[in-house]
Structure formats: C-alpha cells, structure tokens
Amino acid sequence: MSERNKRNYDEEFKRQAVRLYFEQGKSYRVLRAELGVPEATLAGWVNSGKYHQGQSGKAIDTETLAELKKLRAELLDIREERDILKKALAIFSQKKKS
Numbered sequence: 001m002s003e004r005n006k007r008n009y010d011e012e013f014k015r016q017a018v019r020l021y022f023e024q025g026k027s028y029r030v031l032r033a034e035l036g037v038p039e040a041t042l043a044g045w046v047n048s049g050k051y052h053q054g055q056s057g058k059a060i061d062t063e064t065l066a067e068l069k070k071l072r073a074e075l076l077d078i079r080e081e082r083d084i085l086k087k088a089l090a091i092f093s094q095k096k097k098s
Helices: 011-023 028-035 039-048 062-097
Strands: none
Touching: 011 028, 011 039, 028 039
C-alpha cells in the first residue's frame, strides 16, 4: 500500500488561507487553484475556527463564527435565486419578441 503525500502547512499559511476565504470571499475551489491545497483541507481550517482572526488580530469567537457561516450560506442561496430569476427574465423576454 502506498503512503499518501501529506503536506504540512505552517500556522501562518493556514491563517492567510482562512483570511482569503472570509475577507475576499474566495471559494474553496478558487483557493485550491491558487494555493494548491485540497478543498477539504481548507474547509477543515475554516470550520475549526482555530485560524480565524478579526481585524484586531484576536481570534473570532464561536458565536460570531457561527453567525458568519449562516450569513454566507444565506448569501449563497440569495445569489442562486437571483441568477435563476435573471435567466427566467431572459427567457420570457425572448418569447415576447417572437
């Protein structure tokens, strides 16, 4: 059985990756491409709360982190709904012109 290639990332690298996720709104897919880190690894860092820092440099508490996750999920849903409505509007606009 072959041994998996396991990379070790330093704490600062993990904090920077989490910062990019939250502050710049980059997705796991984008960060995977930019940093070469598997999406599951990035998600683990984000969900652990260990590498979160607010603007003051202090760690973000779990309550704030939970609210942030909830708001990000809600924002994703709203963006998907918006995109669906845009597509529907384009379809109905084409039918009127015919």
